[in-house]
Amino acid sequence: MAAPSASTNIRLGLFVALGLGCLIAALFLIGQKQNLFGSSLNVRADFRNVSGLLTGNNVRLSGITIGTVKSIDILNDSTVRVGMSLNREVQPFIRKNAVASVGTDGLVGNTIINLAAVPAPAPPIEPGDMLRTTTPLALDAMLGTFNVSNKNLVAITGDLRQVTHKLNGSNALWQLLNDQQLAADLRLSLRHAATATAGLQAAARDVQQLAHGLRQGQGPAGYLLTDKEFAGQMRHTTRQLANASDTLAATLASLKKQTETPNGPLHTLLADTALSRQLRQTIGNAERGTAGFSQSMEALQHNFLLRDYFRKQAKKQAQAAGH
Amino acid sequence: MFNSPFLAEIGGMTRFAGRFFREGFRPRYEWRELLSQCYVLGYQSLTLVGVTGFIMGLVLTLRLRPTMVQFGAESWIPTMVGLTIIREMAPIITALMVAGKVGSSIGAELSSLRVTEQIDAMEVSGTNPFKYLVVTRMLATTLMVPILNLLATGLGLAAAYLGVNLKGGTSLALFTHNILARLTFGDLLSAVVKTVFFGFAIGLIGCYKGYYATNGTEGVGRAANSAVVMASMMVFILDLLAVQVSNLLGLN
Numbered sequence: 001m002a003a004p005s006a007s008t009n010i011r012l013g014l015f016v017a018l019g020l021g022c023l024i025a026a027l028f029l030i031g032q033k034q035n036l037f038g039s040s041l042n043v044r045a046d047f048r049n050v051s052g053l054l055t056g057n058n059v060r061l062s063g064i065t066i067g068t069v070k071s072i073d074i075l076n077d078s079t080v081r082v083g084m085s086l087n088r089e090v091q092p093f094i095r096k097n098a099v100a101s102v103g104t105d106g107l108v109g110n111t112i113i114n115l116a117a118v119p120a121p122a123p124p125i126e127p128g129d130m131l132r133t134t135t136p137l138a139l140d141a142m143l144g145t146f147n148v149s150n151k152n153l154v155a156i157t158g159d160l161r162q163v164t165h166k167l168n169g170s171n172a173l174w175q176l177l178n179d180q181q182l183a184a185d186l187r188l189s190l191r192h193a194a195t196a197t198a199g200l201q202a203a204a205r206d207v208q209q210l211a212h213g214l215r216q217g218q219g220p221a222g223y224l225l226t227d228k229e230f231a232g233q234m235r236h237t238t239r240q241l242a243n244a245s246d247t248l249a250a251t252l253a254s255l256k257k258q259t260e261t262p263n264g265p266l267h268t269l270l271a272d273t274a275l276s277r278q279l280r281q282t283i284g285n286a287e288r289g290t291a292g293f294s295q296s297m298e299a300l301q302h303n304f305l306l307r308d309y310f311r312k313q314a315k316k317q318a319q320a321a322g323h
Numbered sequence: 324m325f326n327s328p329f330l331a332e333i334g335g336m337t338r339f340a341g342r343f344f345r346e347g348f349r350p351r352y353e354w355r356e357l358l359s360q361c362y363v364l365g366y367q368s369l370t371l372v373g374v375t376g377f378i379m380g381l382v383l384t385l386r387l388r389p390t391m392v393q394f395g396a397e398s399w400i401p402t403m404v405g406l407t408i409i410r411e412m413a414p415i416i417t418a419l420m421v422a423g424k425v426g427s428s429i430g431a432e433l434s435s436l437r438v439t440e441q442i443d444a445m446e447v448s449g450t451n452p453f454k455y456l457v458v459t460r461m462l463a464t465t466l467m468v469p470i471l472n473l474l475a476t477g478l479g480l481a482a483a484y485l486g487v488n489l490k491g492g493t494s495l496a497l498f499t500h501n502i503l504a505r506l507t508f509g510d511l512l513s514a515v516v517k518t519v520f521f522g523f524a525i526g527l528i529g530c531y532k533g534y535y536a537t538n539g540t541e542g543v544g545r546a547a548n549s550a551v552v553m554a555s556m557m558v559f560i561l562d563l564l565a566v567q568v569s570n571l572l573g574l575n
Contacts, residue, residue: 012362015369019470022477026511033503056507 040085042070045100045113045131047080053102053111059084061098061115066090069113084113095122100131339457339531346451347458356459364425364460365467369474372420376475377482379416380408384486398501401493404483405502410510413476415562418521421468422554426529429460430550433533434543442534457534461526468522469515476514509569517565524557 050072059067067086075081086094097118105112115131125131167173176182213219217226224230258266268275301310384404391400433456436442445452480502487493493501532550536542 008362008366009358012358012366015366015474016361016470019473022473023511023515026506027508029499029503030506030508030511033506 039088040067041088041091041125041127043084043086043094043125043127043129043131045082045084045133046075047082047100047102047133048078048135049102050080050082051102051104051111053082053113057111057113058105059086059113059115061090061094062117066115082113092124094125096125096129097122098125098131099134101134335535336527336531339534340527342453343458343461343527346454347462353455353459356455357462360459360463361467364421364429364463365471368421368424368467368471371424372417372471372475373478375416375420376408376413376479379412380404380479380482381486383407383412384483385489388486388490397491400487401483401498401501402505404486405480405498406505406510408479408483409476409502409506410514411562413479414472414514414518414521415558416479417468417472417475417518418525418558419555421464421471421522422525422558423551425464426525426550426554427547429464429526429529430533430536431543431547433457433460433530434536434546437534437536438539438542453534457530460530461523464522464526464529465519466522468525469518472515472518472521509573513565513569513572517561520561520565521558524561525554528554528557 053069053072055069055072057069058065059069067084067090069082070085071081071083073081073083082100084100094115095117097120099116099118101114101116103112103114104110214222214225217223255266258264259270261267300306384400387400387404388397391397391403433442436456442452442456445455484493484495484498487498529550532546532553536546538545
């Protein structure tokens with residue numbers, strides 16, 4: 001083998017340096033991504049369930065990757081403590097009351113930890129702080145609920161199918177729906193109903209006005225209903241009326257007694273038939289007497305002694321009538 | 324079964340590897356020869372490995388595109404191609420190309436030295452032929468294959484970026500970010516570490532086949548051929564092992 005010259009050594013050196021440079025650059029880039037060389041901020045959070053979280057998974061704040069999961073330890077049967085290494089640059093933006101939750105990066109992506117800010121004032125986070133956590137939406141729980149609602153949906157659609165089947169089989173319903181005349185009739189009836197309602201409304205308005213008037217004491221009925229003195233007068237009147245009727249009753253009673261008393265004047269007048277015949281005869285005689293008297297008086301008027309006087313009287317009457 | 328040539332070869336290779344470690348850590352070191360071998364085996368393979376890596380990156384991207392578009396996952400092409408190149412494609416392509424080029428050259432070189440009895444002459448003259456010939460070559464492949472792999476990865480990713488931008492456009496920043504978002508230390512380091520083993524296996528098999536070549540000039544051809552075949556095979560077996568080990572270590 002020939003001894004290596006200087007130029008081959010340089011080429012070899014370049015070759016090796018390039019290769020190792022590639023390696024170092026790649027390692028550095030990965031390290032930067034995993035935040036190994038920058039100063040980091042370690043915080044912790046206790047979860048019930050970390051849903052397959054692995055060491056090295058991302059921690060995100062508002063969707064920005066700010067760190068990685070450093071450790072996952074089981075504390076007891078219901079607590080998993082997750083240690084996170086966060087970029088120190090984000091320290092001012094994470095508050096002590098931030099809430100950590102386990103989520104996924106897309107539907108089928110990696111499990112990640114999301115930090116969410118809470119709208120309440122709190123000092124910035126310190127190294128070693130314990131973050132609060134929330135239970136995330138578990139897919140299996142969601143699917144469980146979905147299963148129940150699915151079953152309900154099946155029952156509902158089955159019922160609906162029966163209902164529509166029955167409706168389809170009903171002749172009467174379709175006739176009713178297809179009847180054009182019915183619609184016209186219905187429209188007419190409705191129009192009538194509308195008119196009637198308008199009338200009713202007017203009537204109601206009148207009644208309302210009347211009632212209003214009544215309340216204010218207008219009109220006779222209003223007077224009747226609202227005047228306080230009227231009630232007193234009414235009471236007085238009715239009392240008087242009661243007195244009068246009592247008196248009347250007493251009078252009637254005495255009258256009755258009198259009529260029932262035989263040989264009394266009233267009884268004789270009302271019940272004695274002989275008296276009534278005599279009375280009729282007397283009245284007949286009186287009639288005849290007065291007729292005779294009337295003739296005599298007529299004859300007297302035509303008597304020459306009195307004739308002038310009657311003429312004057314007739315003339316005076318005619319003058320008064322002329323006026 | 325216990326005297327099968329296959330098991331005998333594995334045993335021989337293991338002893339050979341043990342001898343490499345034994346002699347390799349012992350002074351005196353053949354620095355100049357090591358640098359020379361690094362130049363020949365590493366630098367001079369760069370063109371071949373680089374072109375192959377570039378073409379594989381481009382072809383992979385262009386082949387993947389229609390399917391990904393069909394699934395509406397066009398934005399995932401950089402991630403997918405990038406991870407494929409970094410984790411599997413570049414190491415395997417590099418190792419296979421190096422096995423083809425370097426494995427055969429080592430096998431042919433050492434076996435021709437063996438059959439012309441120059442190795443025996445070296446032993447006689449007091450030079451340690453194992454140290455001078457074998458340790459330097461094995462060390463050179465072990466060190467150079469990871470570096471070739473890194474450069475092939477870089478070129479492959481550049482080709483992938485080009486392929487992504489042939490149809491549709493993605494900025495370099497987004498492309499880089501898409502790949503880095505899914506890339507972990509485990510991905511990169513397991514890829515680099517396994518290429519170290521690939522390089523070691525290629526050097527070991529090439530040297531073993533060449534060092535123990537027999538049957539004159541005919542043996543030279545057979546040594547070169549079997550070195551390539553076995554080294555390529557070994558690369559895949561090691562890749563399988565690497566997947567298992569990185570899974571066990573949780574690096575996947």
